[in-house]
Structures are given as C-alpha cells and as structure tokens.
Amino acid sequence: MGETVKKERHTKHVYRVLIILGLMTIVVFAVRYVLIPEGWGEYGNFRTGAVADMLEIEPVHGRWDGCKKCHPDQWEAVRTADHATLSCESCHEPLSFHVENGRRKTPMPTDRSYKLCARCHRRIQGRPEGFPQVKIDDHLEEMGGEFGPEVCLDCHASHAPLEGLR
Amino acid sequence: MSRRTFLVSALQGAGAGAALVIAVPVDSLLADKGRVVERYDWNDHSYLFLVDISRCIGCGMCVKACKKENGVPAAFYRTWVERYTVYDEETTHIESPEGAMNGFGPSNPATGASKSFFVPKLCNHCKYTPCTQVCPVGASYTTRDGVVMVDRKRCIGCGYCVQACPYGSRYIDPESHTADKCTWCYHRITRGMNPACVQACPKGARLFGDRMRENDPVFEMVETRPVRILQPELLTKPQCYYLGADKEVR
Amino acid sequence: MPDMTGYAFPNDIHIGWTLMVVLYPYLTGLVAGAFICSSLYHVFGRKELAPIARISLVVSACFLAVAPLPLLIHLGHPERAFNVLITPNFESAMAGFGIVFGLYLVLVMLEIYFVFRKDIILRARRSRGPLRWILAAVALFTYDISEEALAVDEKIVRVLAGVGIPAACLLHGYVGFIFGALKSNPWWSTPLMPIIFLFSAVVSGIALLIVLYQIAMRFRGTPIDQNCLRSMAGWLWLFLIVTFSLEMLEVITLAYERSEEWEVIGYLLSHQLSFSFISVQVVAGSLIPLILLMVVVLMSGHMKAPLLNMLTFVASGLLLMQVFSMRWNVVIGGQMFSKSLRGFRLDYVPEFFEKEGTAVAIVICIVPFLLLLVADRLLPLWSQADAKAHQDESS
Numbered sequence: 001m002g003e004t005v006k007k008e009r010h011t012k013h014v015y016r017v018l019i020i021l022g023l024m025t026i027v028v029f030a031v032r033y034v035l036i037p038e039g040w041g042e043y044g045n046f047r048t049g050a051v052a053d054m055l056e057i058e059p060v061h062g063r064w065d066g067c068k069k070c071h072p073d074q075w076e077a078v079r080t081a082d083h084a085t086l087s088c089e090s091c092h093e094p095l096s097f098h099v100e101n102g103r104r105k106t107p108m109p110t111d112r113s114y115k116l117c118a119r120c121h122r123r124i125q126g127r128p129e130g131f132p133q134v135k136i137d138d139h140l141e142e143m144g145g146e147f148g149p150e151v152c153l154d155c156h157a158s159h160a161p162l163e164g165l166r
Numbered sequence: 167m168s169r170r171t172f173l174v175s176a177l178q179g180a181g182a183g184a185a186l187v188i189a190v191p192v193d194s195l196l197a198d199k200g201r202v203v204e205r206y207d208w209n210d211h212s213y214l215f216l217v218d219i220s221r222c223i224g225c226g227m228c229v230k231a232c233k234k235e236n237g238v239p240a241a242f243y244r245t246w247v248e249r250y251t252v253y254d255e256e257t258t259h260i261e262s263p264e265g266a267m268n269g270f271g272p273s274n275p276a277t278g279a280s281k282s283f284f285v286p287k288l289c290n291h292c293k294y295t296p297c298t299q300v301c302p303v304g305a306s307y308t309t310r311d312g313v314v315m316v317d318r319k320r321c322i323g324c325g326y327c328v329q330a331c332p333y334g335s336r337y338i339d340p341e342s343h344t345a346d347k348c349t350w351c352y353h354r355i356t357r358g359m360n361p362a363c364v365q366a367c368p369k370g371a372r373l374f375g376d377r378m379r380e381n382d383p384v385f386e387m388v389e390t391r392p393v394r395i396l397q398p399e400l401l402t403k404p405q406c407y408y409l410g411a412d413k414e415v416r
Numbered sequence: 417m418p419d420m421t422g423y424a425f426p427n428d429i430h431i432g433w434t435l436m437v438v439l440y441p442y443l444t445g446l447v448a449g450a451f452i453c454s455s456l457y458h459v460f461g462r463k464e465l466a467p468i469a470r471i472s473l474v475v476s477a478c479f480l481a482v483a484p485l486p487l488l489i490h491l492g493h494p495e496r497a498f499n500v501l502i503t504p505n506f507e508s509a510m511a512g513f514g515i516v517f518g519l520y521l522v523l524v525m526l527e528i529y530f531v532f533r534k535d536i537i538l539r540a541r542r543s544r545g546p547l548r549w550i551l552a553a554v555a556l557f558t559y560d561i562s563e564e565a566l567a568v569d570e571k572i573v574r575v576l577a578g579v580g581i582p583a584a585c586l587l588h589g590y591v592g593f594i595f596g597a598l599k600s601n602p603w604w605s606t607p608l609m610p611i612i613f614l615f616s617a618v619v620s621g622i623a624l625l626i627v628l629y630q631i632a633m634r635f636r637g638t639p640i641d642q643n644c645l646r647s648m649a650g651w652l653w654l655f656l657i658v659t660f661s662l663e664m665l666e667v668i669t670l671a672y673e674r675s676e677e678w679e680v681i682g683y684l685l686s687h688q689l690s691f692s693f694i695s696v697q698v699v700a701g702s703l704i705p706l707i708l709l710m711v712v713v714l715m716s717g718h719m720k721a722p723l724l725n726m727l728t729f730v731a732s733g734l735l736l737m738q739v740f741s742m743r744w745n746v747v748i749g750g751q752m753f754s755k756s757l758r759g760f761r762l763d764y765v766p767e768f769f770e771k772e773g774t775a776v777a778i779v780i781c782i783v784p785f786l787l788l789l790v791a792d793r794l795l796p797l798w799s800q801a802d803a804k805a806h807q808d809e810s811s
Contacts, residue, residue: 009564010560010562010564010565010568011565011568012558012560013533013555013556013558013560013565014568014572016556016557016558017526017529017556020556021522028501032501032502035498035502036502036503037320037502037503040304040503043310044307044308045304045307045503045505045507046304046305046306046307046317047304047317047319047320047503049319050305050307050315050316050317050318050319050320051208051309051315051352053317053318053319054315054349054352054353055206055352055353055356056353057352057353058353059235059351059353059354059357059359060234060235060236060362061231061234061235061354061362061365061366063359064359064360064365083368085368085369085370086368087227087231087365087366087368089231089365089366090227090230090231090366090368094231094234094235118269119225119226119227119268119269120223120225120227120269120368122272124224124270124271124272124273125249125251125272125273125279125282126224126249126250126251126270126273126282126283126284127223127224127284128220128221128222128223128283131223131369241426241429241430242426242427243426243427246425246426248423259423260422260423260756260758261423262423262425262426264426265426287425296598296599296600298507299507299508300507300508300509300510300597300598301505301508302499302500302504302505302508302510302511302513303496303499303500303502303503303504303505303511304503304504304505305499320496320499320503321492321493321496322491322492322493322494322496322497322499322500323491323492323493324487324490324491324492324510325432325433325490325492326508326510326594328427328432329432329433329598329600329601329750329751330598330600331600331755332599332600332755333425333755334424334425334426334427334428334754334755334756335427336427337427337430338430338432338492342492343492343493344492344493400599400600416756416757
C-alpha cells in the first residue's frame with residue numbers, strides 16, 4: 001500500500017476501482033437490509049411468522065371426542081365395547097369433511113368393506129400374538145359366512161364387534 | 167373474530183425476546199373436551215414421542231391419517247411403518263409397501279421367521295438436528311417446544327436437508343418444491359390435540375408426551391422404561407423414543 | 417417407482433441431487449483449477465506458463481459465470497436464491513455459497529481488469545462511436561498506461577492472484593465440504609472430501625487448459641510452446657498423483673476398516689458404480705493418464721513435439737472425463753443407497769429432455785466456450801508476444 005501512495009499520480013484508476021467496490025458493498029448491504037423478512041431472528045435463525053403459518057393450518061381430523069357431542073349414542077356404543085380405542089375417523093372420514101362451523105356439511109362416508117377389518121384383524125406376520133386376528137377364509141368357514149365385499153358386517157357390528165353377533 | 171386475525175394479532179403482540187404466546191380459540195367444534203388450550207405459550211411445553219413397538223399391529227392407520235391431515239403427496243411420507251421379519255441372525259427382511267399406507271399384506275416367505283414385528287417411523291425431531299444445521303437460508307428451524315419445521319415461504323428447495331437427515335424423514339414436496347417433513351402436527355398439538363397419527367393408532371403404539379406437563383405418562387415411561395433411540399451414534403439426540411426396539415431397527 | 421433391492425426408507429427412493437448437482441462441482445472445479453494455473457505464473461513466477469497466463473484467467477471467469485446455472489436450475493425455488501445472502505444460516509456449510517462465490521467473482525473480475533487494462537485502453541483509443549464510450553467507461557475514464565501505472569497494475573495483479581489461491585481453494589474445497597460434512601451419508605462423510613475435490617479441481621483445470629491451448633494454437637496456426645506444454649504436463653502429473661492417491665486412500669481405508677459403511681460402499685462400488693468408478697474413473701481416467709504423463713514428463717527429452725503434444729492431449733482429455741466421473745460417482749453414488757443402509761437403487765440415468773436432464777447439461781457446458789469466443793473478439797487472450805519476450809529474458 002505504501003508504494004501505491006508514493007506513485008500517487010499513477011493510481012487514479014485504482015482509486016476509482018476502490019470507490020466502485022465501496023459503493024457496490026454499500027448497495028449490497030442496503031438491499032439486503034431491506035429484504036430481510038419481518039420477524040427474522042427474533043427467536044433464532046428463522047422467521048417468527050413461519051410458526052404462525054403453521055398454527056394457522058386448520059386441523060383436518062377432529063379431536064378425539066369430536067363426534068361425541070352430536071353422536072352420543074354411537075360414541076357410547078363404541079367406547080364401551082371392543083373398539084373403544086379406535087378413532088371414529090379410522091372407519092369414517094376426517095371430521096372436517098363432515099362438519100363445518102358446527103353443522104353437518106357433507107354426509108359422512110363409511111368404509112364398510114371387509115378390507116378395513118382385514119387391515120387390522122387379518123392374521124399376518126408381525127402382528128403381536130395377543131391381538132385378536134383371524135385367517136379370513138378359515139374364520140368365514142368356521143362361522144358359516146359367505147364371502148362378499150362387506151362380509152364382516154353380516155355378523156359383526158362395527159361399533160361393538162362382539163355384541164349382538166349374527 | 168376469525169382464527170386468522172386472532173393468531174396474527176397475538177403474534178404481533180409478542181415482541182422480540184418475549185414469549186411467543188398464541189391464543190387458540192376454544193369455541194371451535196374441534197375443541198370439545200380433552201386438553202383444551204386457551205393460550206399457547208411455547209415455553210410451557212417440551213414435547214417428546216414414544217413408539218411402543220410391541221403394541222404396533224401394522225394397520226397403517228397412522229400413515230393414512232397423516233396423509234389426510236397434512237395433504238402429503240403420493241410416494242412421499244412423513245410417517246411410515248416398517249415390517250421386520252428376522253429369519254436367522256444373518257437374514258432380516260424389511261418392507262414397507264407404500265409406507266404401509268394401506269396396511270400390510272400376508273407376507274413374503276411366511277415360514278421360518280424367528281421373529282417379526284412392525285416399527286412405526288417418523289421424524290425424530292432431533293435436538294441437535296443435522297437438517298436444521300445444514301439449511302443455508304434458515305428455512306428449517308426448531309421451535310422452543312422442540313419441534314423441527316420448515317418455513318415454506320423461505321425454503322429454496324436445495325434439498326440439502328433431505329440429504330442430511332439420517333432417518334429419511336424429509337422429502338421435497340413435488341408441488342410446493344420446498345422441503346417438507348413431519349411437524350408432529352404442530353397445528354394440532356398447539357390446540358391441545360394429539361398428532362393425527364397418535365389419535366389414529368388403535369393400540370396406543372404411538373404416544374405423544376410433554377415433559378413440562380405434570381405427571382405426563384409418556385414422559386414417565388421414557389424415564390422409567392428401557393427405551394432407545396435410533397442411530398444414537400450420530401449424536402443427533404432424537405426426541406422420539408422406541409420401546410422394545412430390536413437391534414435390527416435403525 | 418425405481419427398481420430397488422433391499423429395503424430403502426420410502427422417501428429415499430428419489431434422487432434429489434441430480435445431474436445438475438454433478439455439473440456444479442465440475443464447473444467450479446474448472447474455475448478453481450484454471451485460476452490456480454494462472455496464479456502459478458503470476459504469483460510463483462513460472463515464466464514458462466506465460467502463454468496461458470491470460471487465457472487461464474479468462475477461462476476461469478467464463479466458467480465462473482455459468483457455474484451457478486446448474487444450481488439455479490436445480491433449486492425448487494430459484495427466485496429465492498438470494499435468500500442465501502439475505503438470511504444466511506452460518507451453521508450451514510452451504511450458507512457461505514453466496515459470499516464465497518460473490519467475493520471470488522469480484523476477485524477474478526478485478527484481476528482480469530488489471531491484467532487487461534492496457535488492452536482495453538488501447539482498444540478504446542482505436543474505437544469510434546458508442547463502443548468507444550463503453551470502453552472508456554470500462555477504463556474508468558483514465559487512460560493512464562504509463563510505465564508506472566502498469567507497474568502498479570502488475571503489483572495489484574500479483575496480490576489478487578495471491579489472495580485468489582486461497583479463495584479458489586475455499587470456493588472449491590468448500591464444495592467438497594458440503595458433501596464431506598454430512599454424517600448421514602457414509603460415502604460422503606470423510607474429511608478427505610474437500611481435499612480430494614480441490615486436487616481434482618486443479619487436475620481438471622490444467623487438463624482443460626492443455627486441451628484448449630492445443631486446439632486454439634492449431635486454429636491460429638501458431639506453434640505450440642513446448643516449454644509451456646511440458647511444464648503444464650508436469651504440474652498435471654503432480655496433481656494427478658496426489659488426487660489419485662487420495663481417492664484410492666479413501667476407498668482402501670474404508671475397505672480395510674470393514675466398518676458398517678463398507679457393507680454399503682463395497683456393494684456400491686462392485687455393482688451400481690462398477691463401470692463409472694472402476695472402469696472410467698480409476699482405469700481409463702487415472703491409471704492410463706498417469707502412465708501417459710509419466711512418459712511425457714520423464715522422457716520429454718527423447719520425444720518429438722507432435723508425439724508429446726498428442727500424449728498430453730489424450731491424457732488431458734481422459735482426465736477431464738475422470739474428474740467428471742468422480743463428481744458423478746460422489747454425487748449420484750451417494751444417493752444410490754438408502755440411509756437405511758439396506759436398500760439400493762439399481763441404476764440412475766438422467767432423462768435427455770427434462771428440467772435437470774442431459775440436454776440442459778450439454779448446453780451449460782457449451783456456454784462458457786461461447787463466452788470465451790466473445791472474449792477473444794474483445795481482448796487479446798493469447799499473449800504470444802509476451803511469452804516470447806519472457807522466454808528471451810529467461811534464456
């Protein structure tokens with residue numbers, strides 16, 4: 001640097017380059033400052049609004065007891081029988097599909113197919129031994145059922161599967 | 167007042183350094199009983215997850231519920247269930263058809279298995295998470311209550327976090343072109359509900375807990391039972407614990 | 417769904433980092449390599465490299481200009497690319513990208529400016545009309561090309577070239593770090609990664625210059641400076657030896673340790689990567705050039721110029737391929753297995769016409785050469801006269 005000062009008369013272009021670099025740096029930082037989003041870095045290296053975005057998402061499935069208020073009978077029936085631990089929405093659809101602003105919006109579909117029961121109750125490798133499971137063919141043969149797409153409901157009531165059999 | 171304005175005004179009230187307190191409306195039908203939360207302060211929570219492998223029946227209801235709750239695109243998974251079938255010490259067959267979206271079929275070679283079990287998987291919400299560490303733009307972050315999430319409005323879609331996650335929990339959403347992942351259903355848990363997968367599980371194999379809640383049964387289990395975490399050698403400190411996981415699980 | 421063997425985590429069957437991410441380190445490698453080559457002349461005073469001192473700098477700049485393209489194409493939201501400068505997360509290995517890249521760009525541009533300032537001014541004086549004004553503006557409206565001013569320029573160039581070496585190492589070593597710092601991936605996670613990337617970058621840079629130099633001289637009908645070529649071949653050989661040793665060291669260590677990772681990597685190398693790693697990268701890309709260059713370096717005294725030219729040309733061409741296949745094997749290879757360490761993709765072939773496909777990659781690779789042609793129109797890139805002068809000086 002000292003030497004550049006000595007040859008002052010011949011360093012005009014160097015100073016001009018430096019000035020341009022300086023201006024560029026200022027512009028870069030100014031633009032960056034303007035573009036930093038609102039709420040950046042308040043709680044860490046992120047935008048606080050991102051959390052708000054997540055919170056604004058409406059749940060699709062309801063609460064655990066979201067159906068209870070309007071369907072107390074079914075609720076009672078399910079919760080006091082073998083399927084007490086099942087979510088109503090497993091066999092029906094998510095609550096938000098059915099209800100909006102406290103009123104029924106769309107009829108609630110119901111999965112009546114044997115495949116639904118089979119998902120949980122078919123005897124396959126890996127299921128814990130204590131869990132009630134059946135080989136569907138054998139079970140139907142044993143109980144005397146005729147296979148069809150909704151065969152399980154012929155004998156079992158979905159809400160309380162061991163009550164009122166047949 | 168709509169929920170939207172409610173949330174935003176609550177957020178604006180919280181200046182830097184203050185607690186992020188978010189009011190959650192209770193008039194909603196979704197909030198009927200259960201753990202009803204009126205004001206949400208993320209300093210009052212510290213979440214953890216427990217998977218009880220011995221209880222999992224492999225129905226895949228959790229995967230289905232997650233897909234519906236979060237609109238997860240086809241062929242991508244925020245949670246999935248694996249089936250391990252161990253034939254002998256050398257051979258383990260693992261499968262997860264469509265992430266168990268439709269449950270499991272009968273089986274591959276059904277004979278000769280010495281043990282077989284299902285393992286639900288989801289984001290571990292690591293305390294020292296590599297995915298947040300590598301995000302170049304701060305679009306991945308960890309909340310005070312311990313949830314790792316993605317800011318979809320700032321994510322540039324570079325995919326670095328997807329590469330960095332040792333558990334395969336992240337993906338690039340083909341529609342939004344941003345990284346996405348399990349949020350423990352943050353929009354639900356802040357309203358006092360359980361994550362969708364936890365609610366859908368018919369056997370209580372998935373449990374969601376909060377260290378800061380008094381006598382939290384899940385936290386108690388984690389403290390008193392022999393739990394383990396996945397890939398502990400990576401020192402990511404997962405907040406998702408596994409009860410009864412076989413050595414094959416990783 | 418791609419064909420898989422074994423069990424992969426369901427999200428892991430997608431190749432997230434595609435051909436574009438292979439291309440990016442390849443291009444920055446050429447940038448860094450060409451720059452270091454020019455620094456050999458400017459900083460370390462390898463006068464015999466004078467003929468390629470200017471072109472190497474311009475090559476570096478041309479490739480630097482297109483290097484971000486593949487990344488931008490790869491990003492899900494290219495319009496948000498500047499977030500990396502606006503809200504960088506410095507815990508991330510990638511956050512420095514904007515800064516390192518920006519600084520390096522400024523540095524190369526400055527160095528080019530001071531190297532070519534005299535030519536810009538001479539040209540401005542010769543031109544008429546708007547071109548004259550543009551060139552005058554580029555010359556910052558001072559036409560000082562006195563001996564003293566040029567001496568100042570030369571000094572600045574030396575400093576910039578000196579600063580540029582660590583900067584080039586940073587730019588490229590840090591690309592290696594992006595991969596090497598991921599503990600989730602055993603094929604990437606090694607502290608050797610940045611060093612391997614760096615040395616292979618220099619290899620690819622010198623190889624490119626050798627190829628370019630020979631082709632350009634053929635077109636211009638100028639004889640090839642054998643001193644310069646021999647020197648480049650020597651440097652190339654040296655850097656190739658280091659690169660190859662490191663690459664082999666990494667694999668051999670993993671194989672010898674027989675740790676958990678080797679179950680995956682051994683399988684990978686013997687199946688999915690058997691062609692691109694063993695045949696292309698190791699045998700055709702490293703061993704053959706190693707021998708060719710050894711012949712060139714050790715027996716150059718007994719060799720006629722055309723033979724020497726041809727041997728270095730072939731070796732350089734192979735090395736350009738070697739470095740590309742190395743990038744491919746790292747980037748794609750690292751995604752051929754699942755993080756479950758139990759499942760493998762059978763293969764991955766990029767589509768020809770897709771957003772991140774082969775066609776786009778080819779276009780991106782052609783652009784820098786077009787830029788080079790444009791630059792050749794504007795500035796005297798081949799300082800043959802200078803070279804002669806220097807040779808006379810030294811002899």
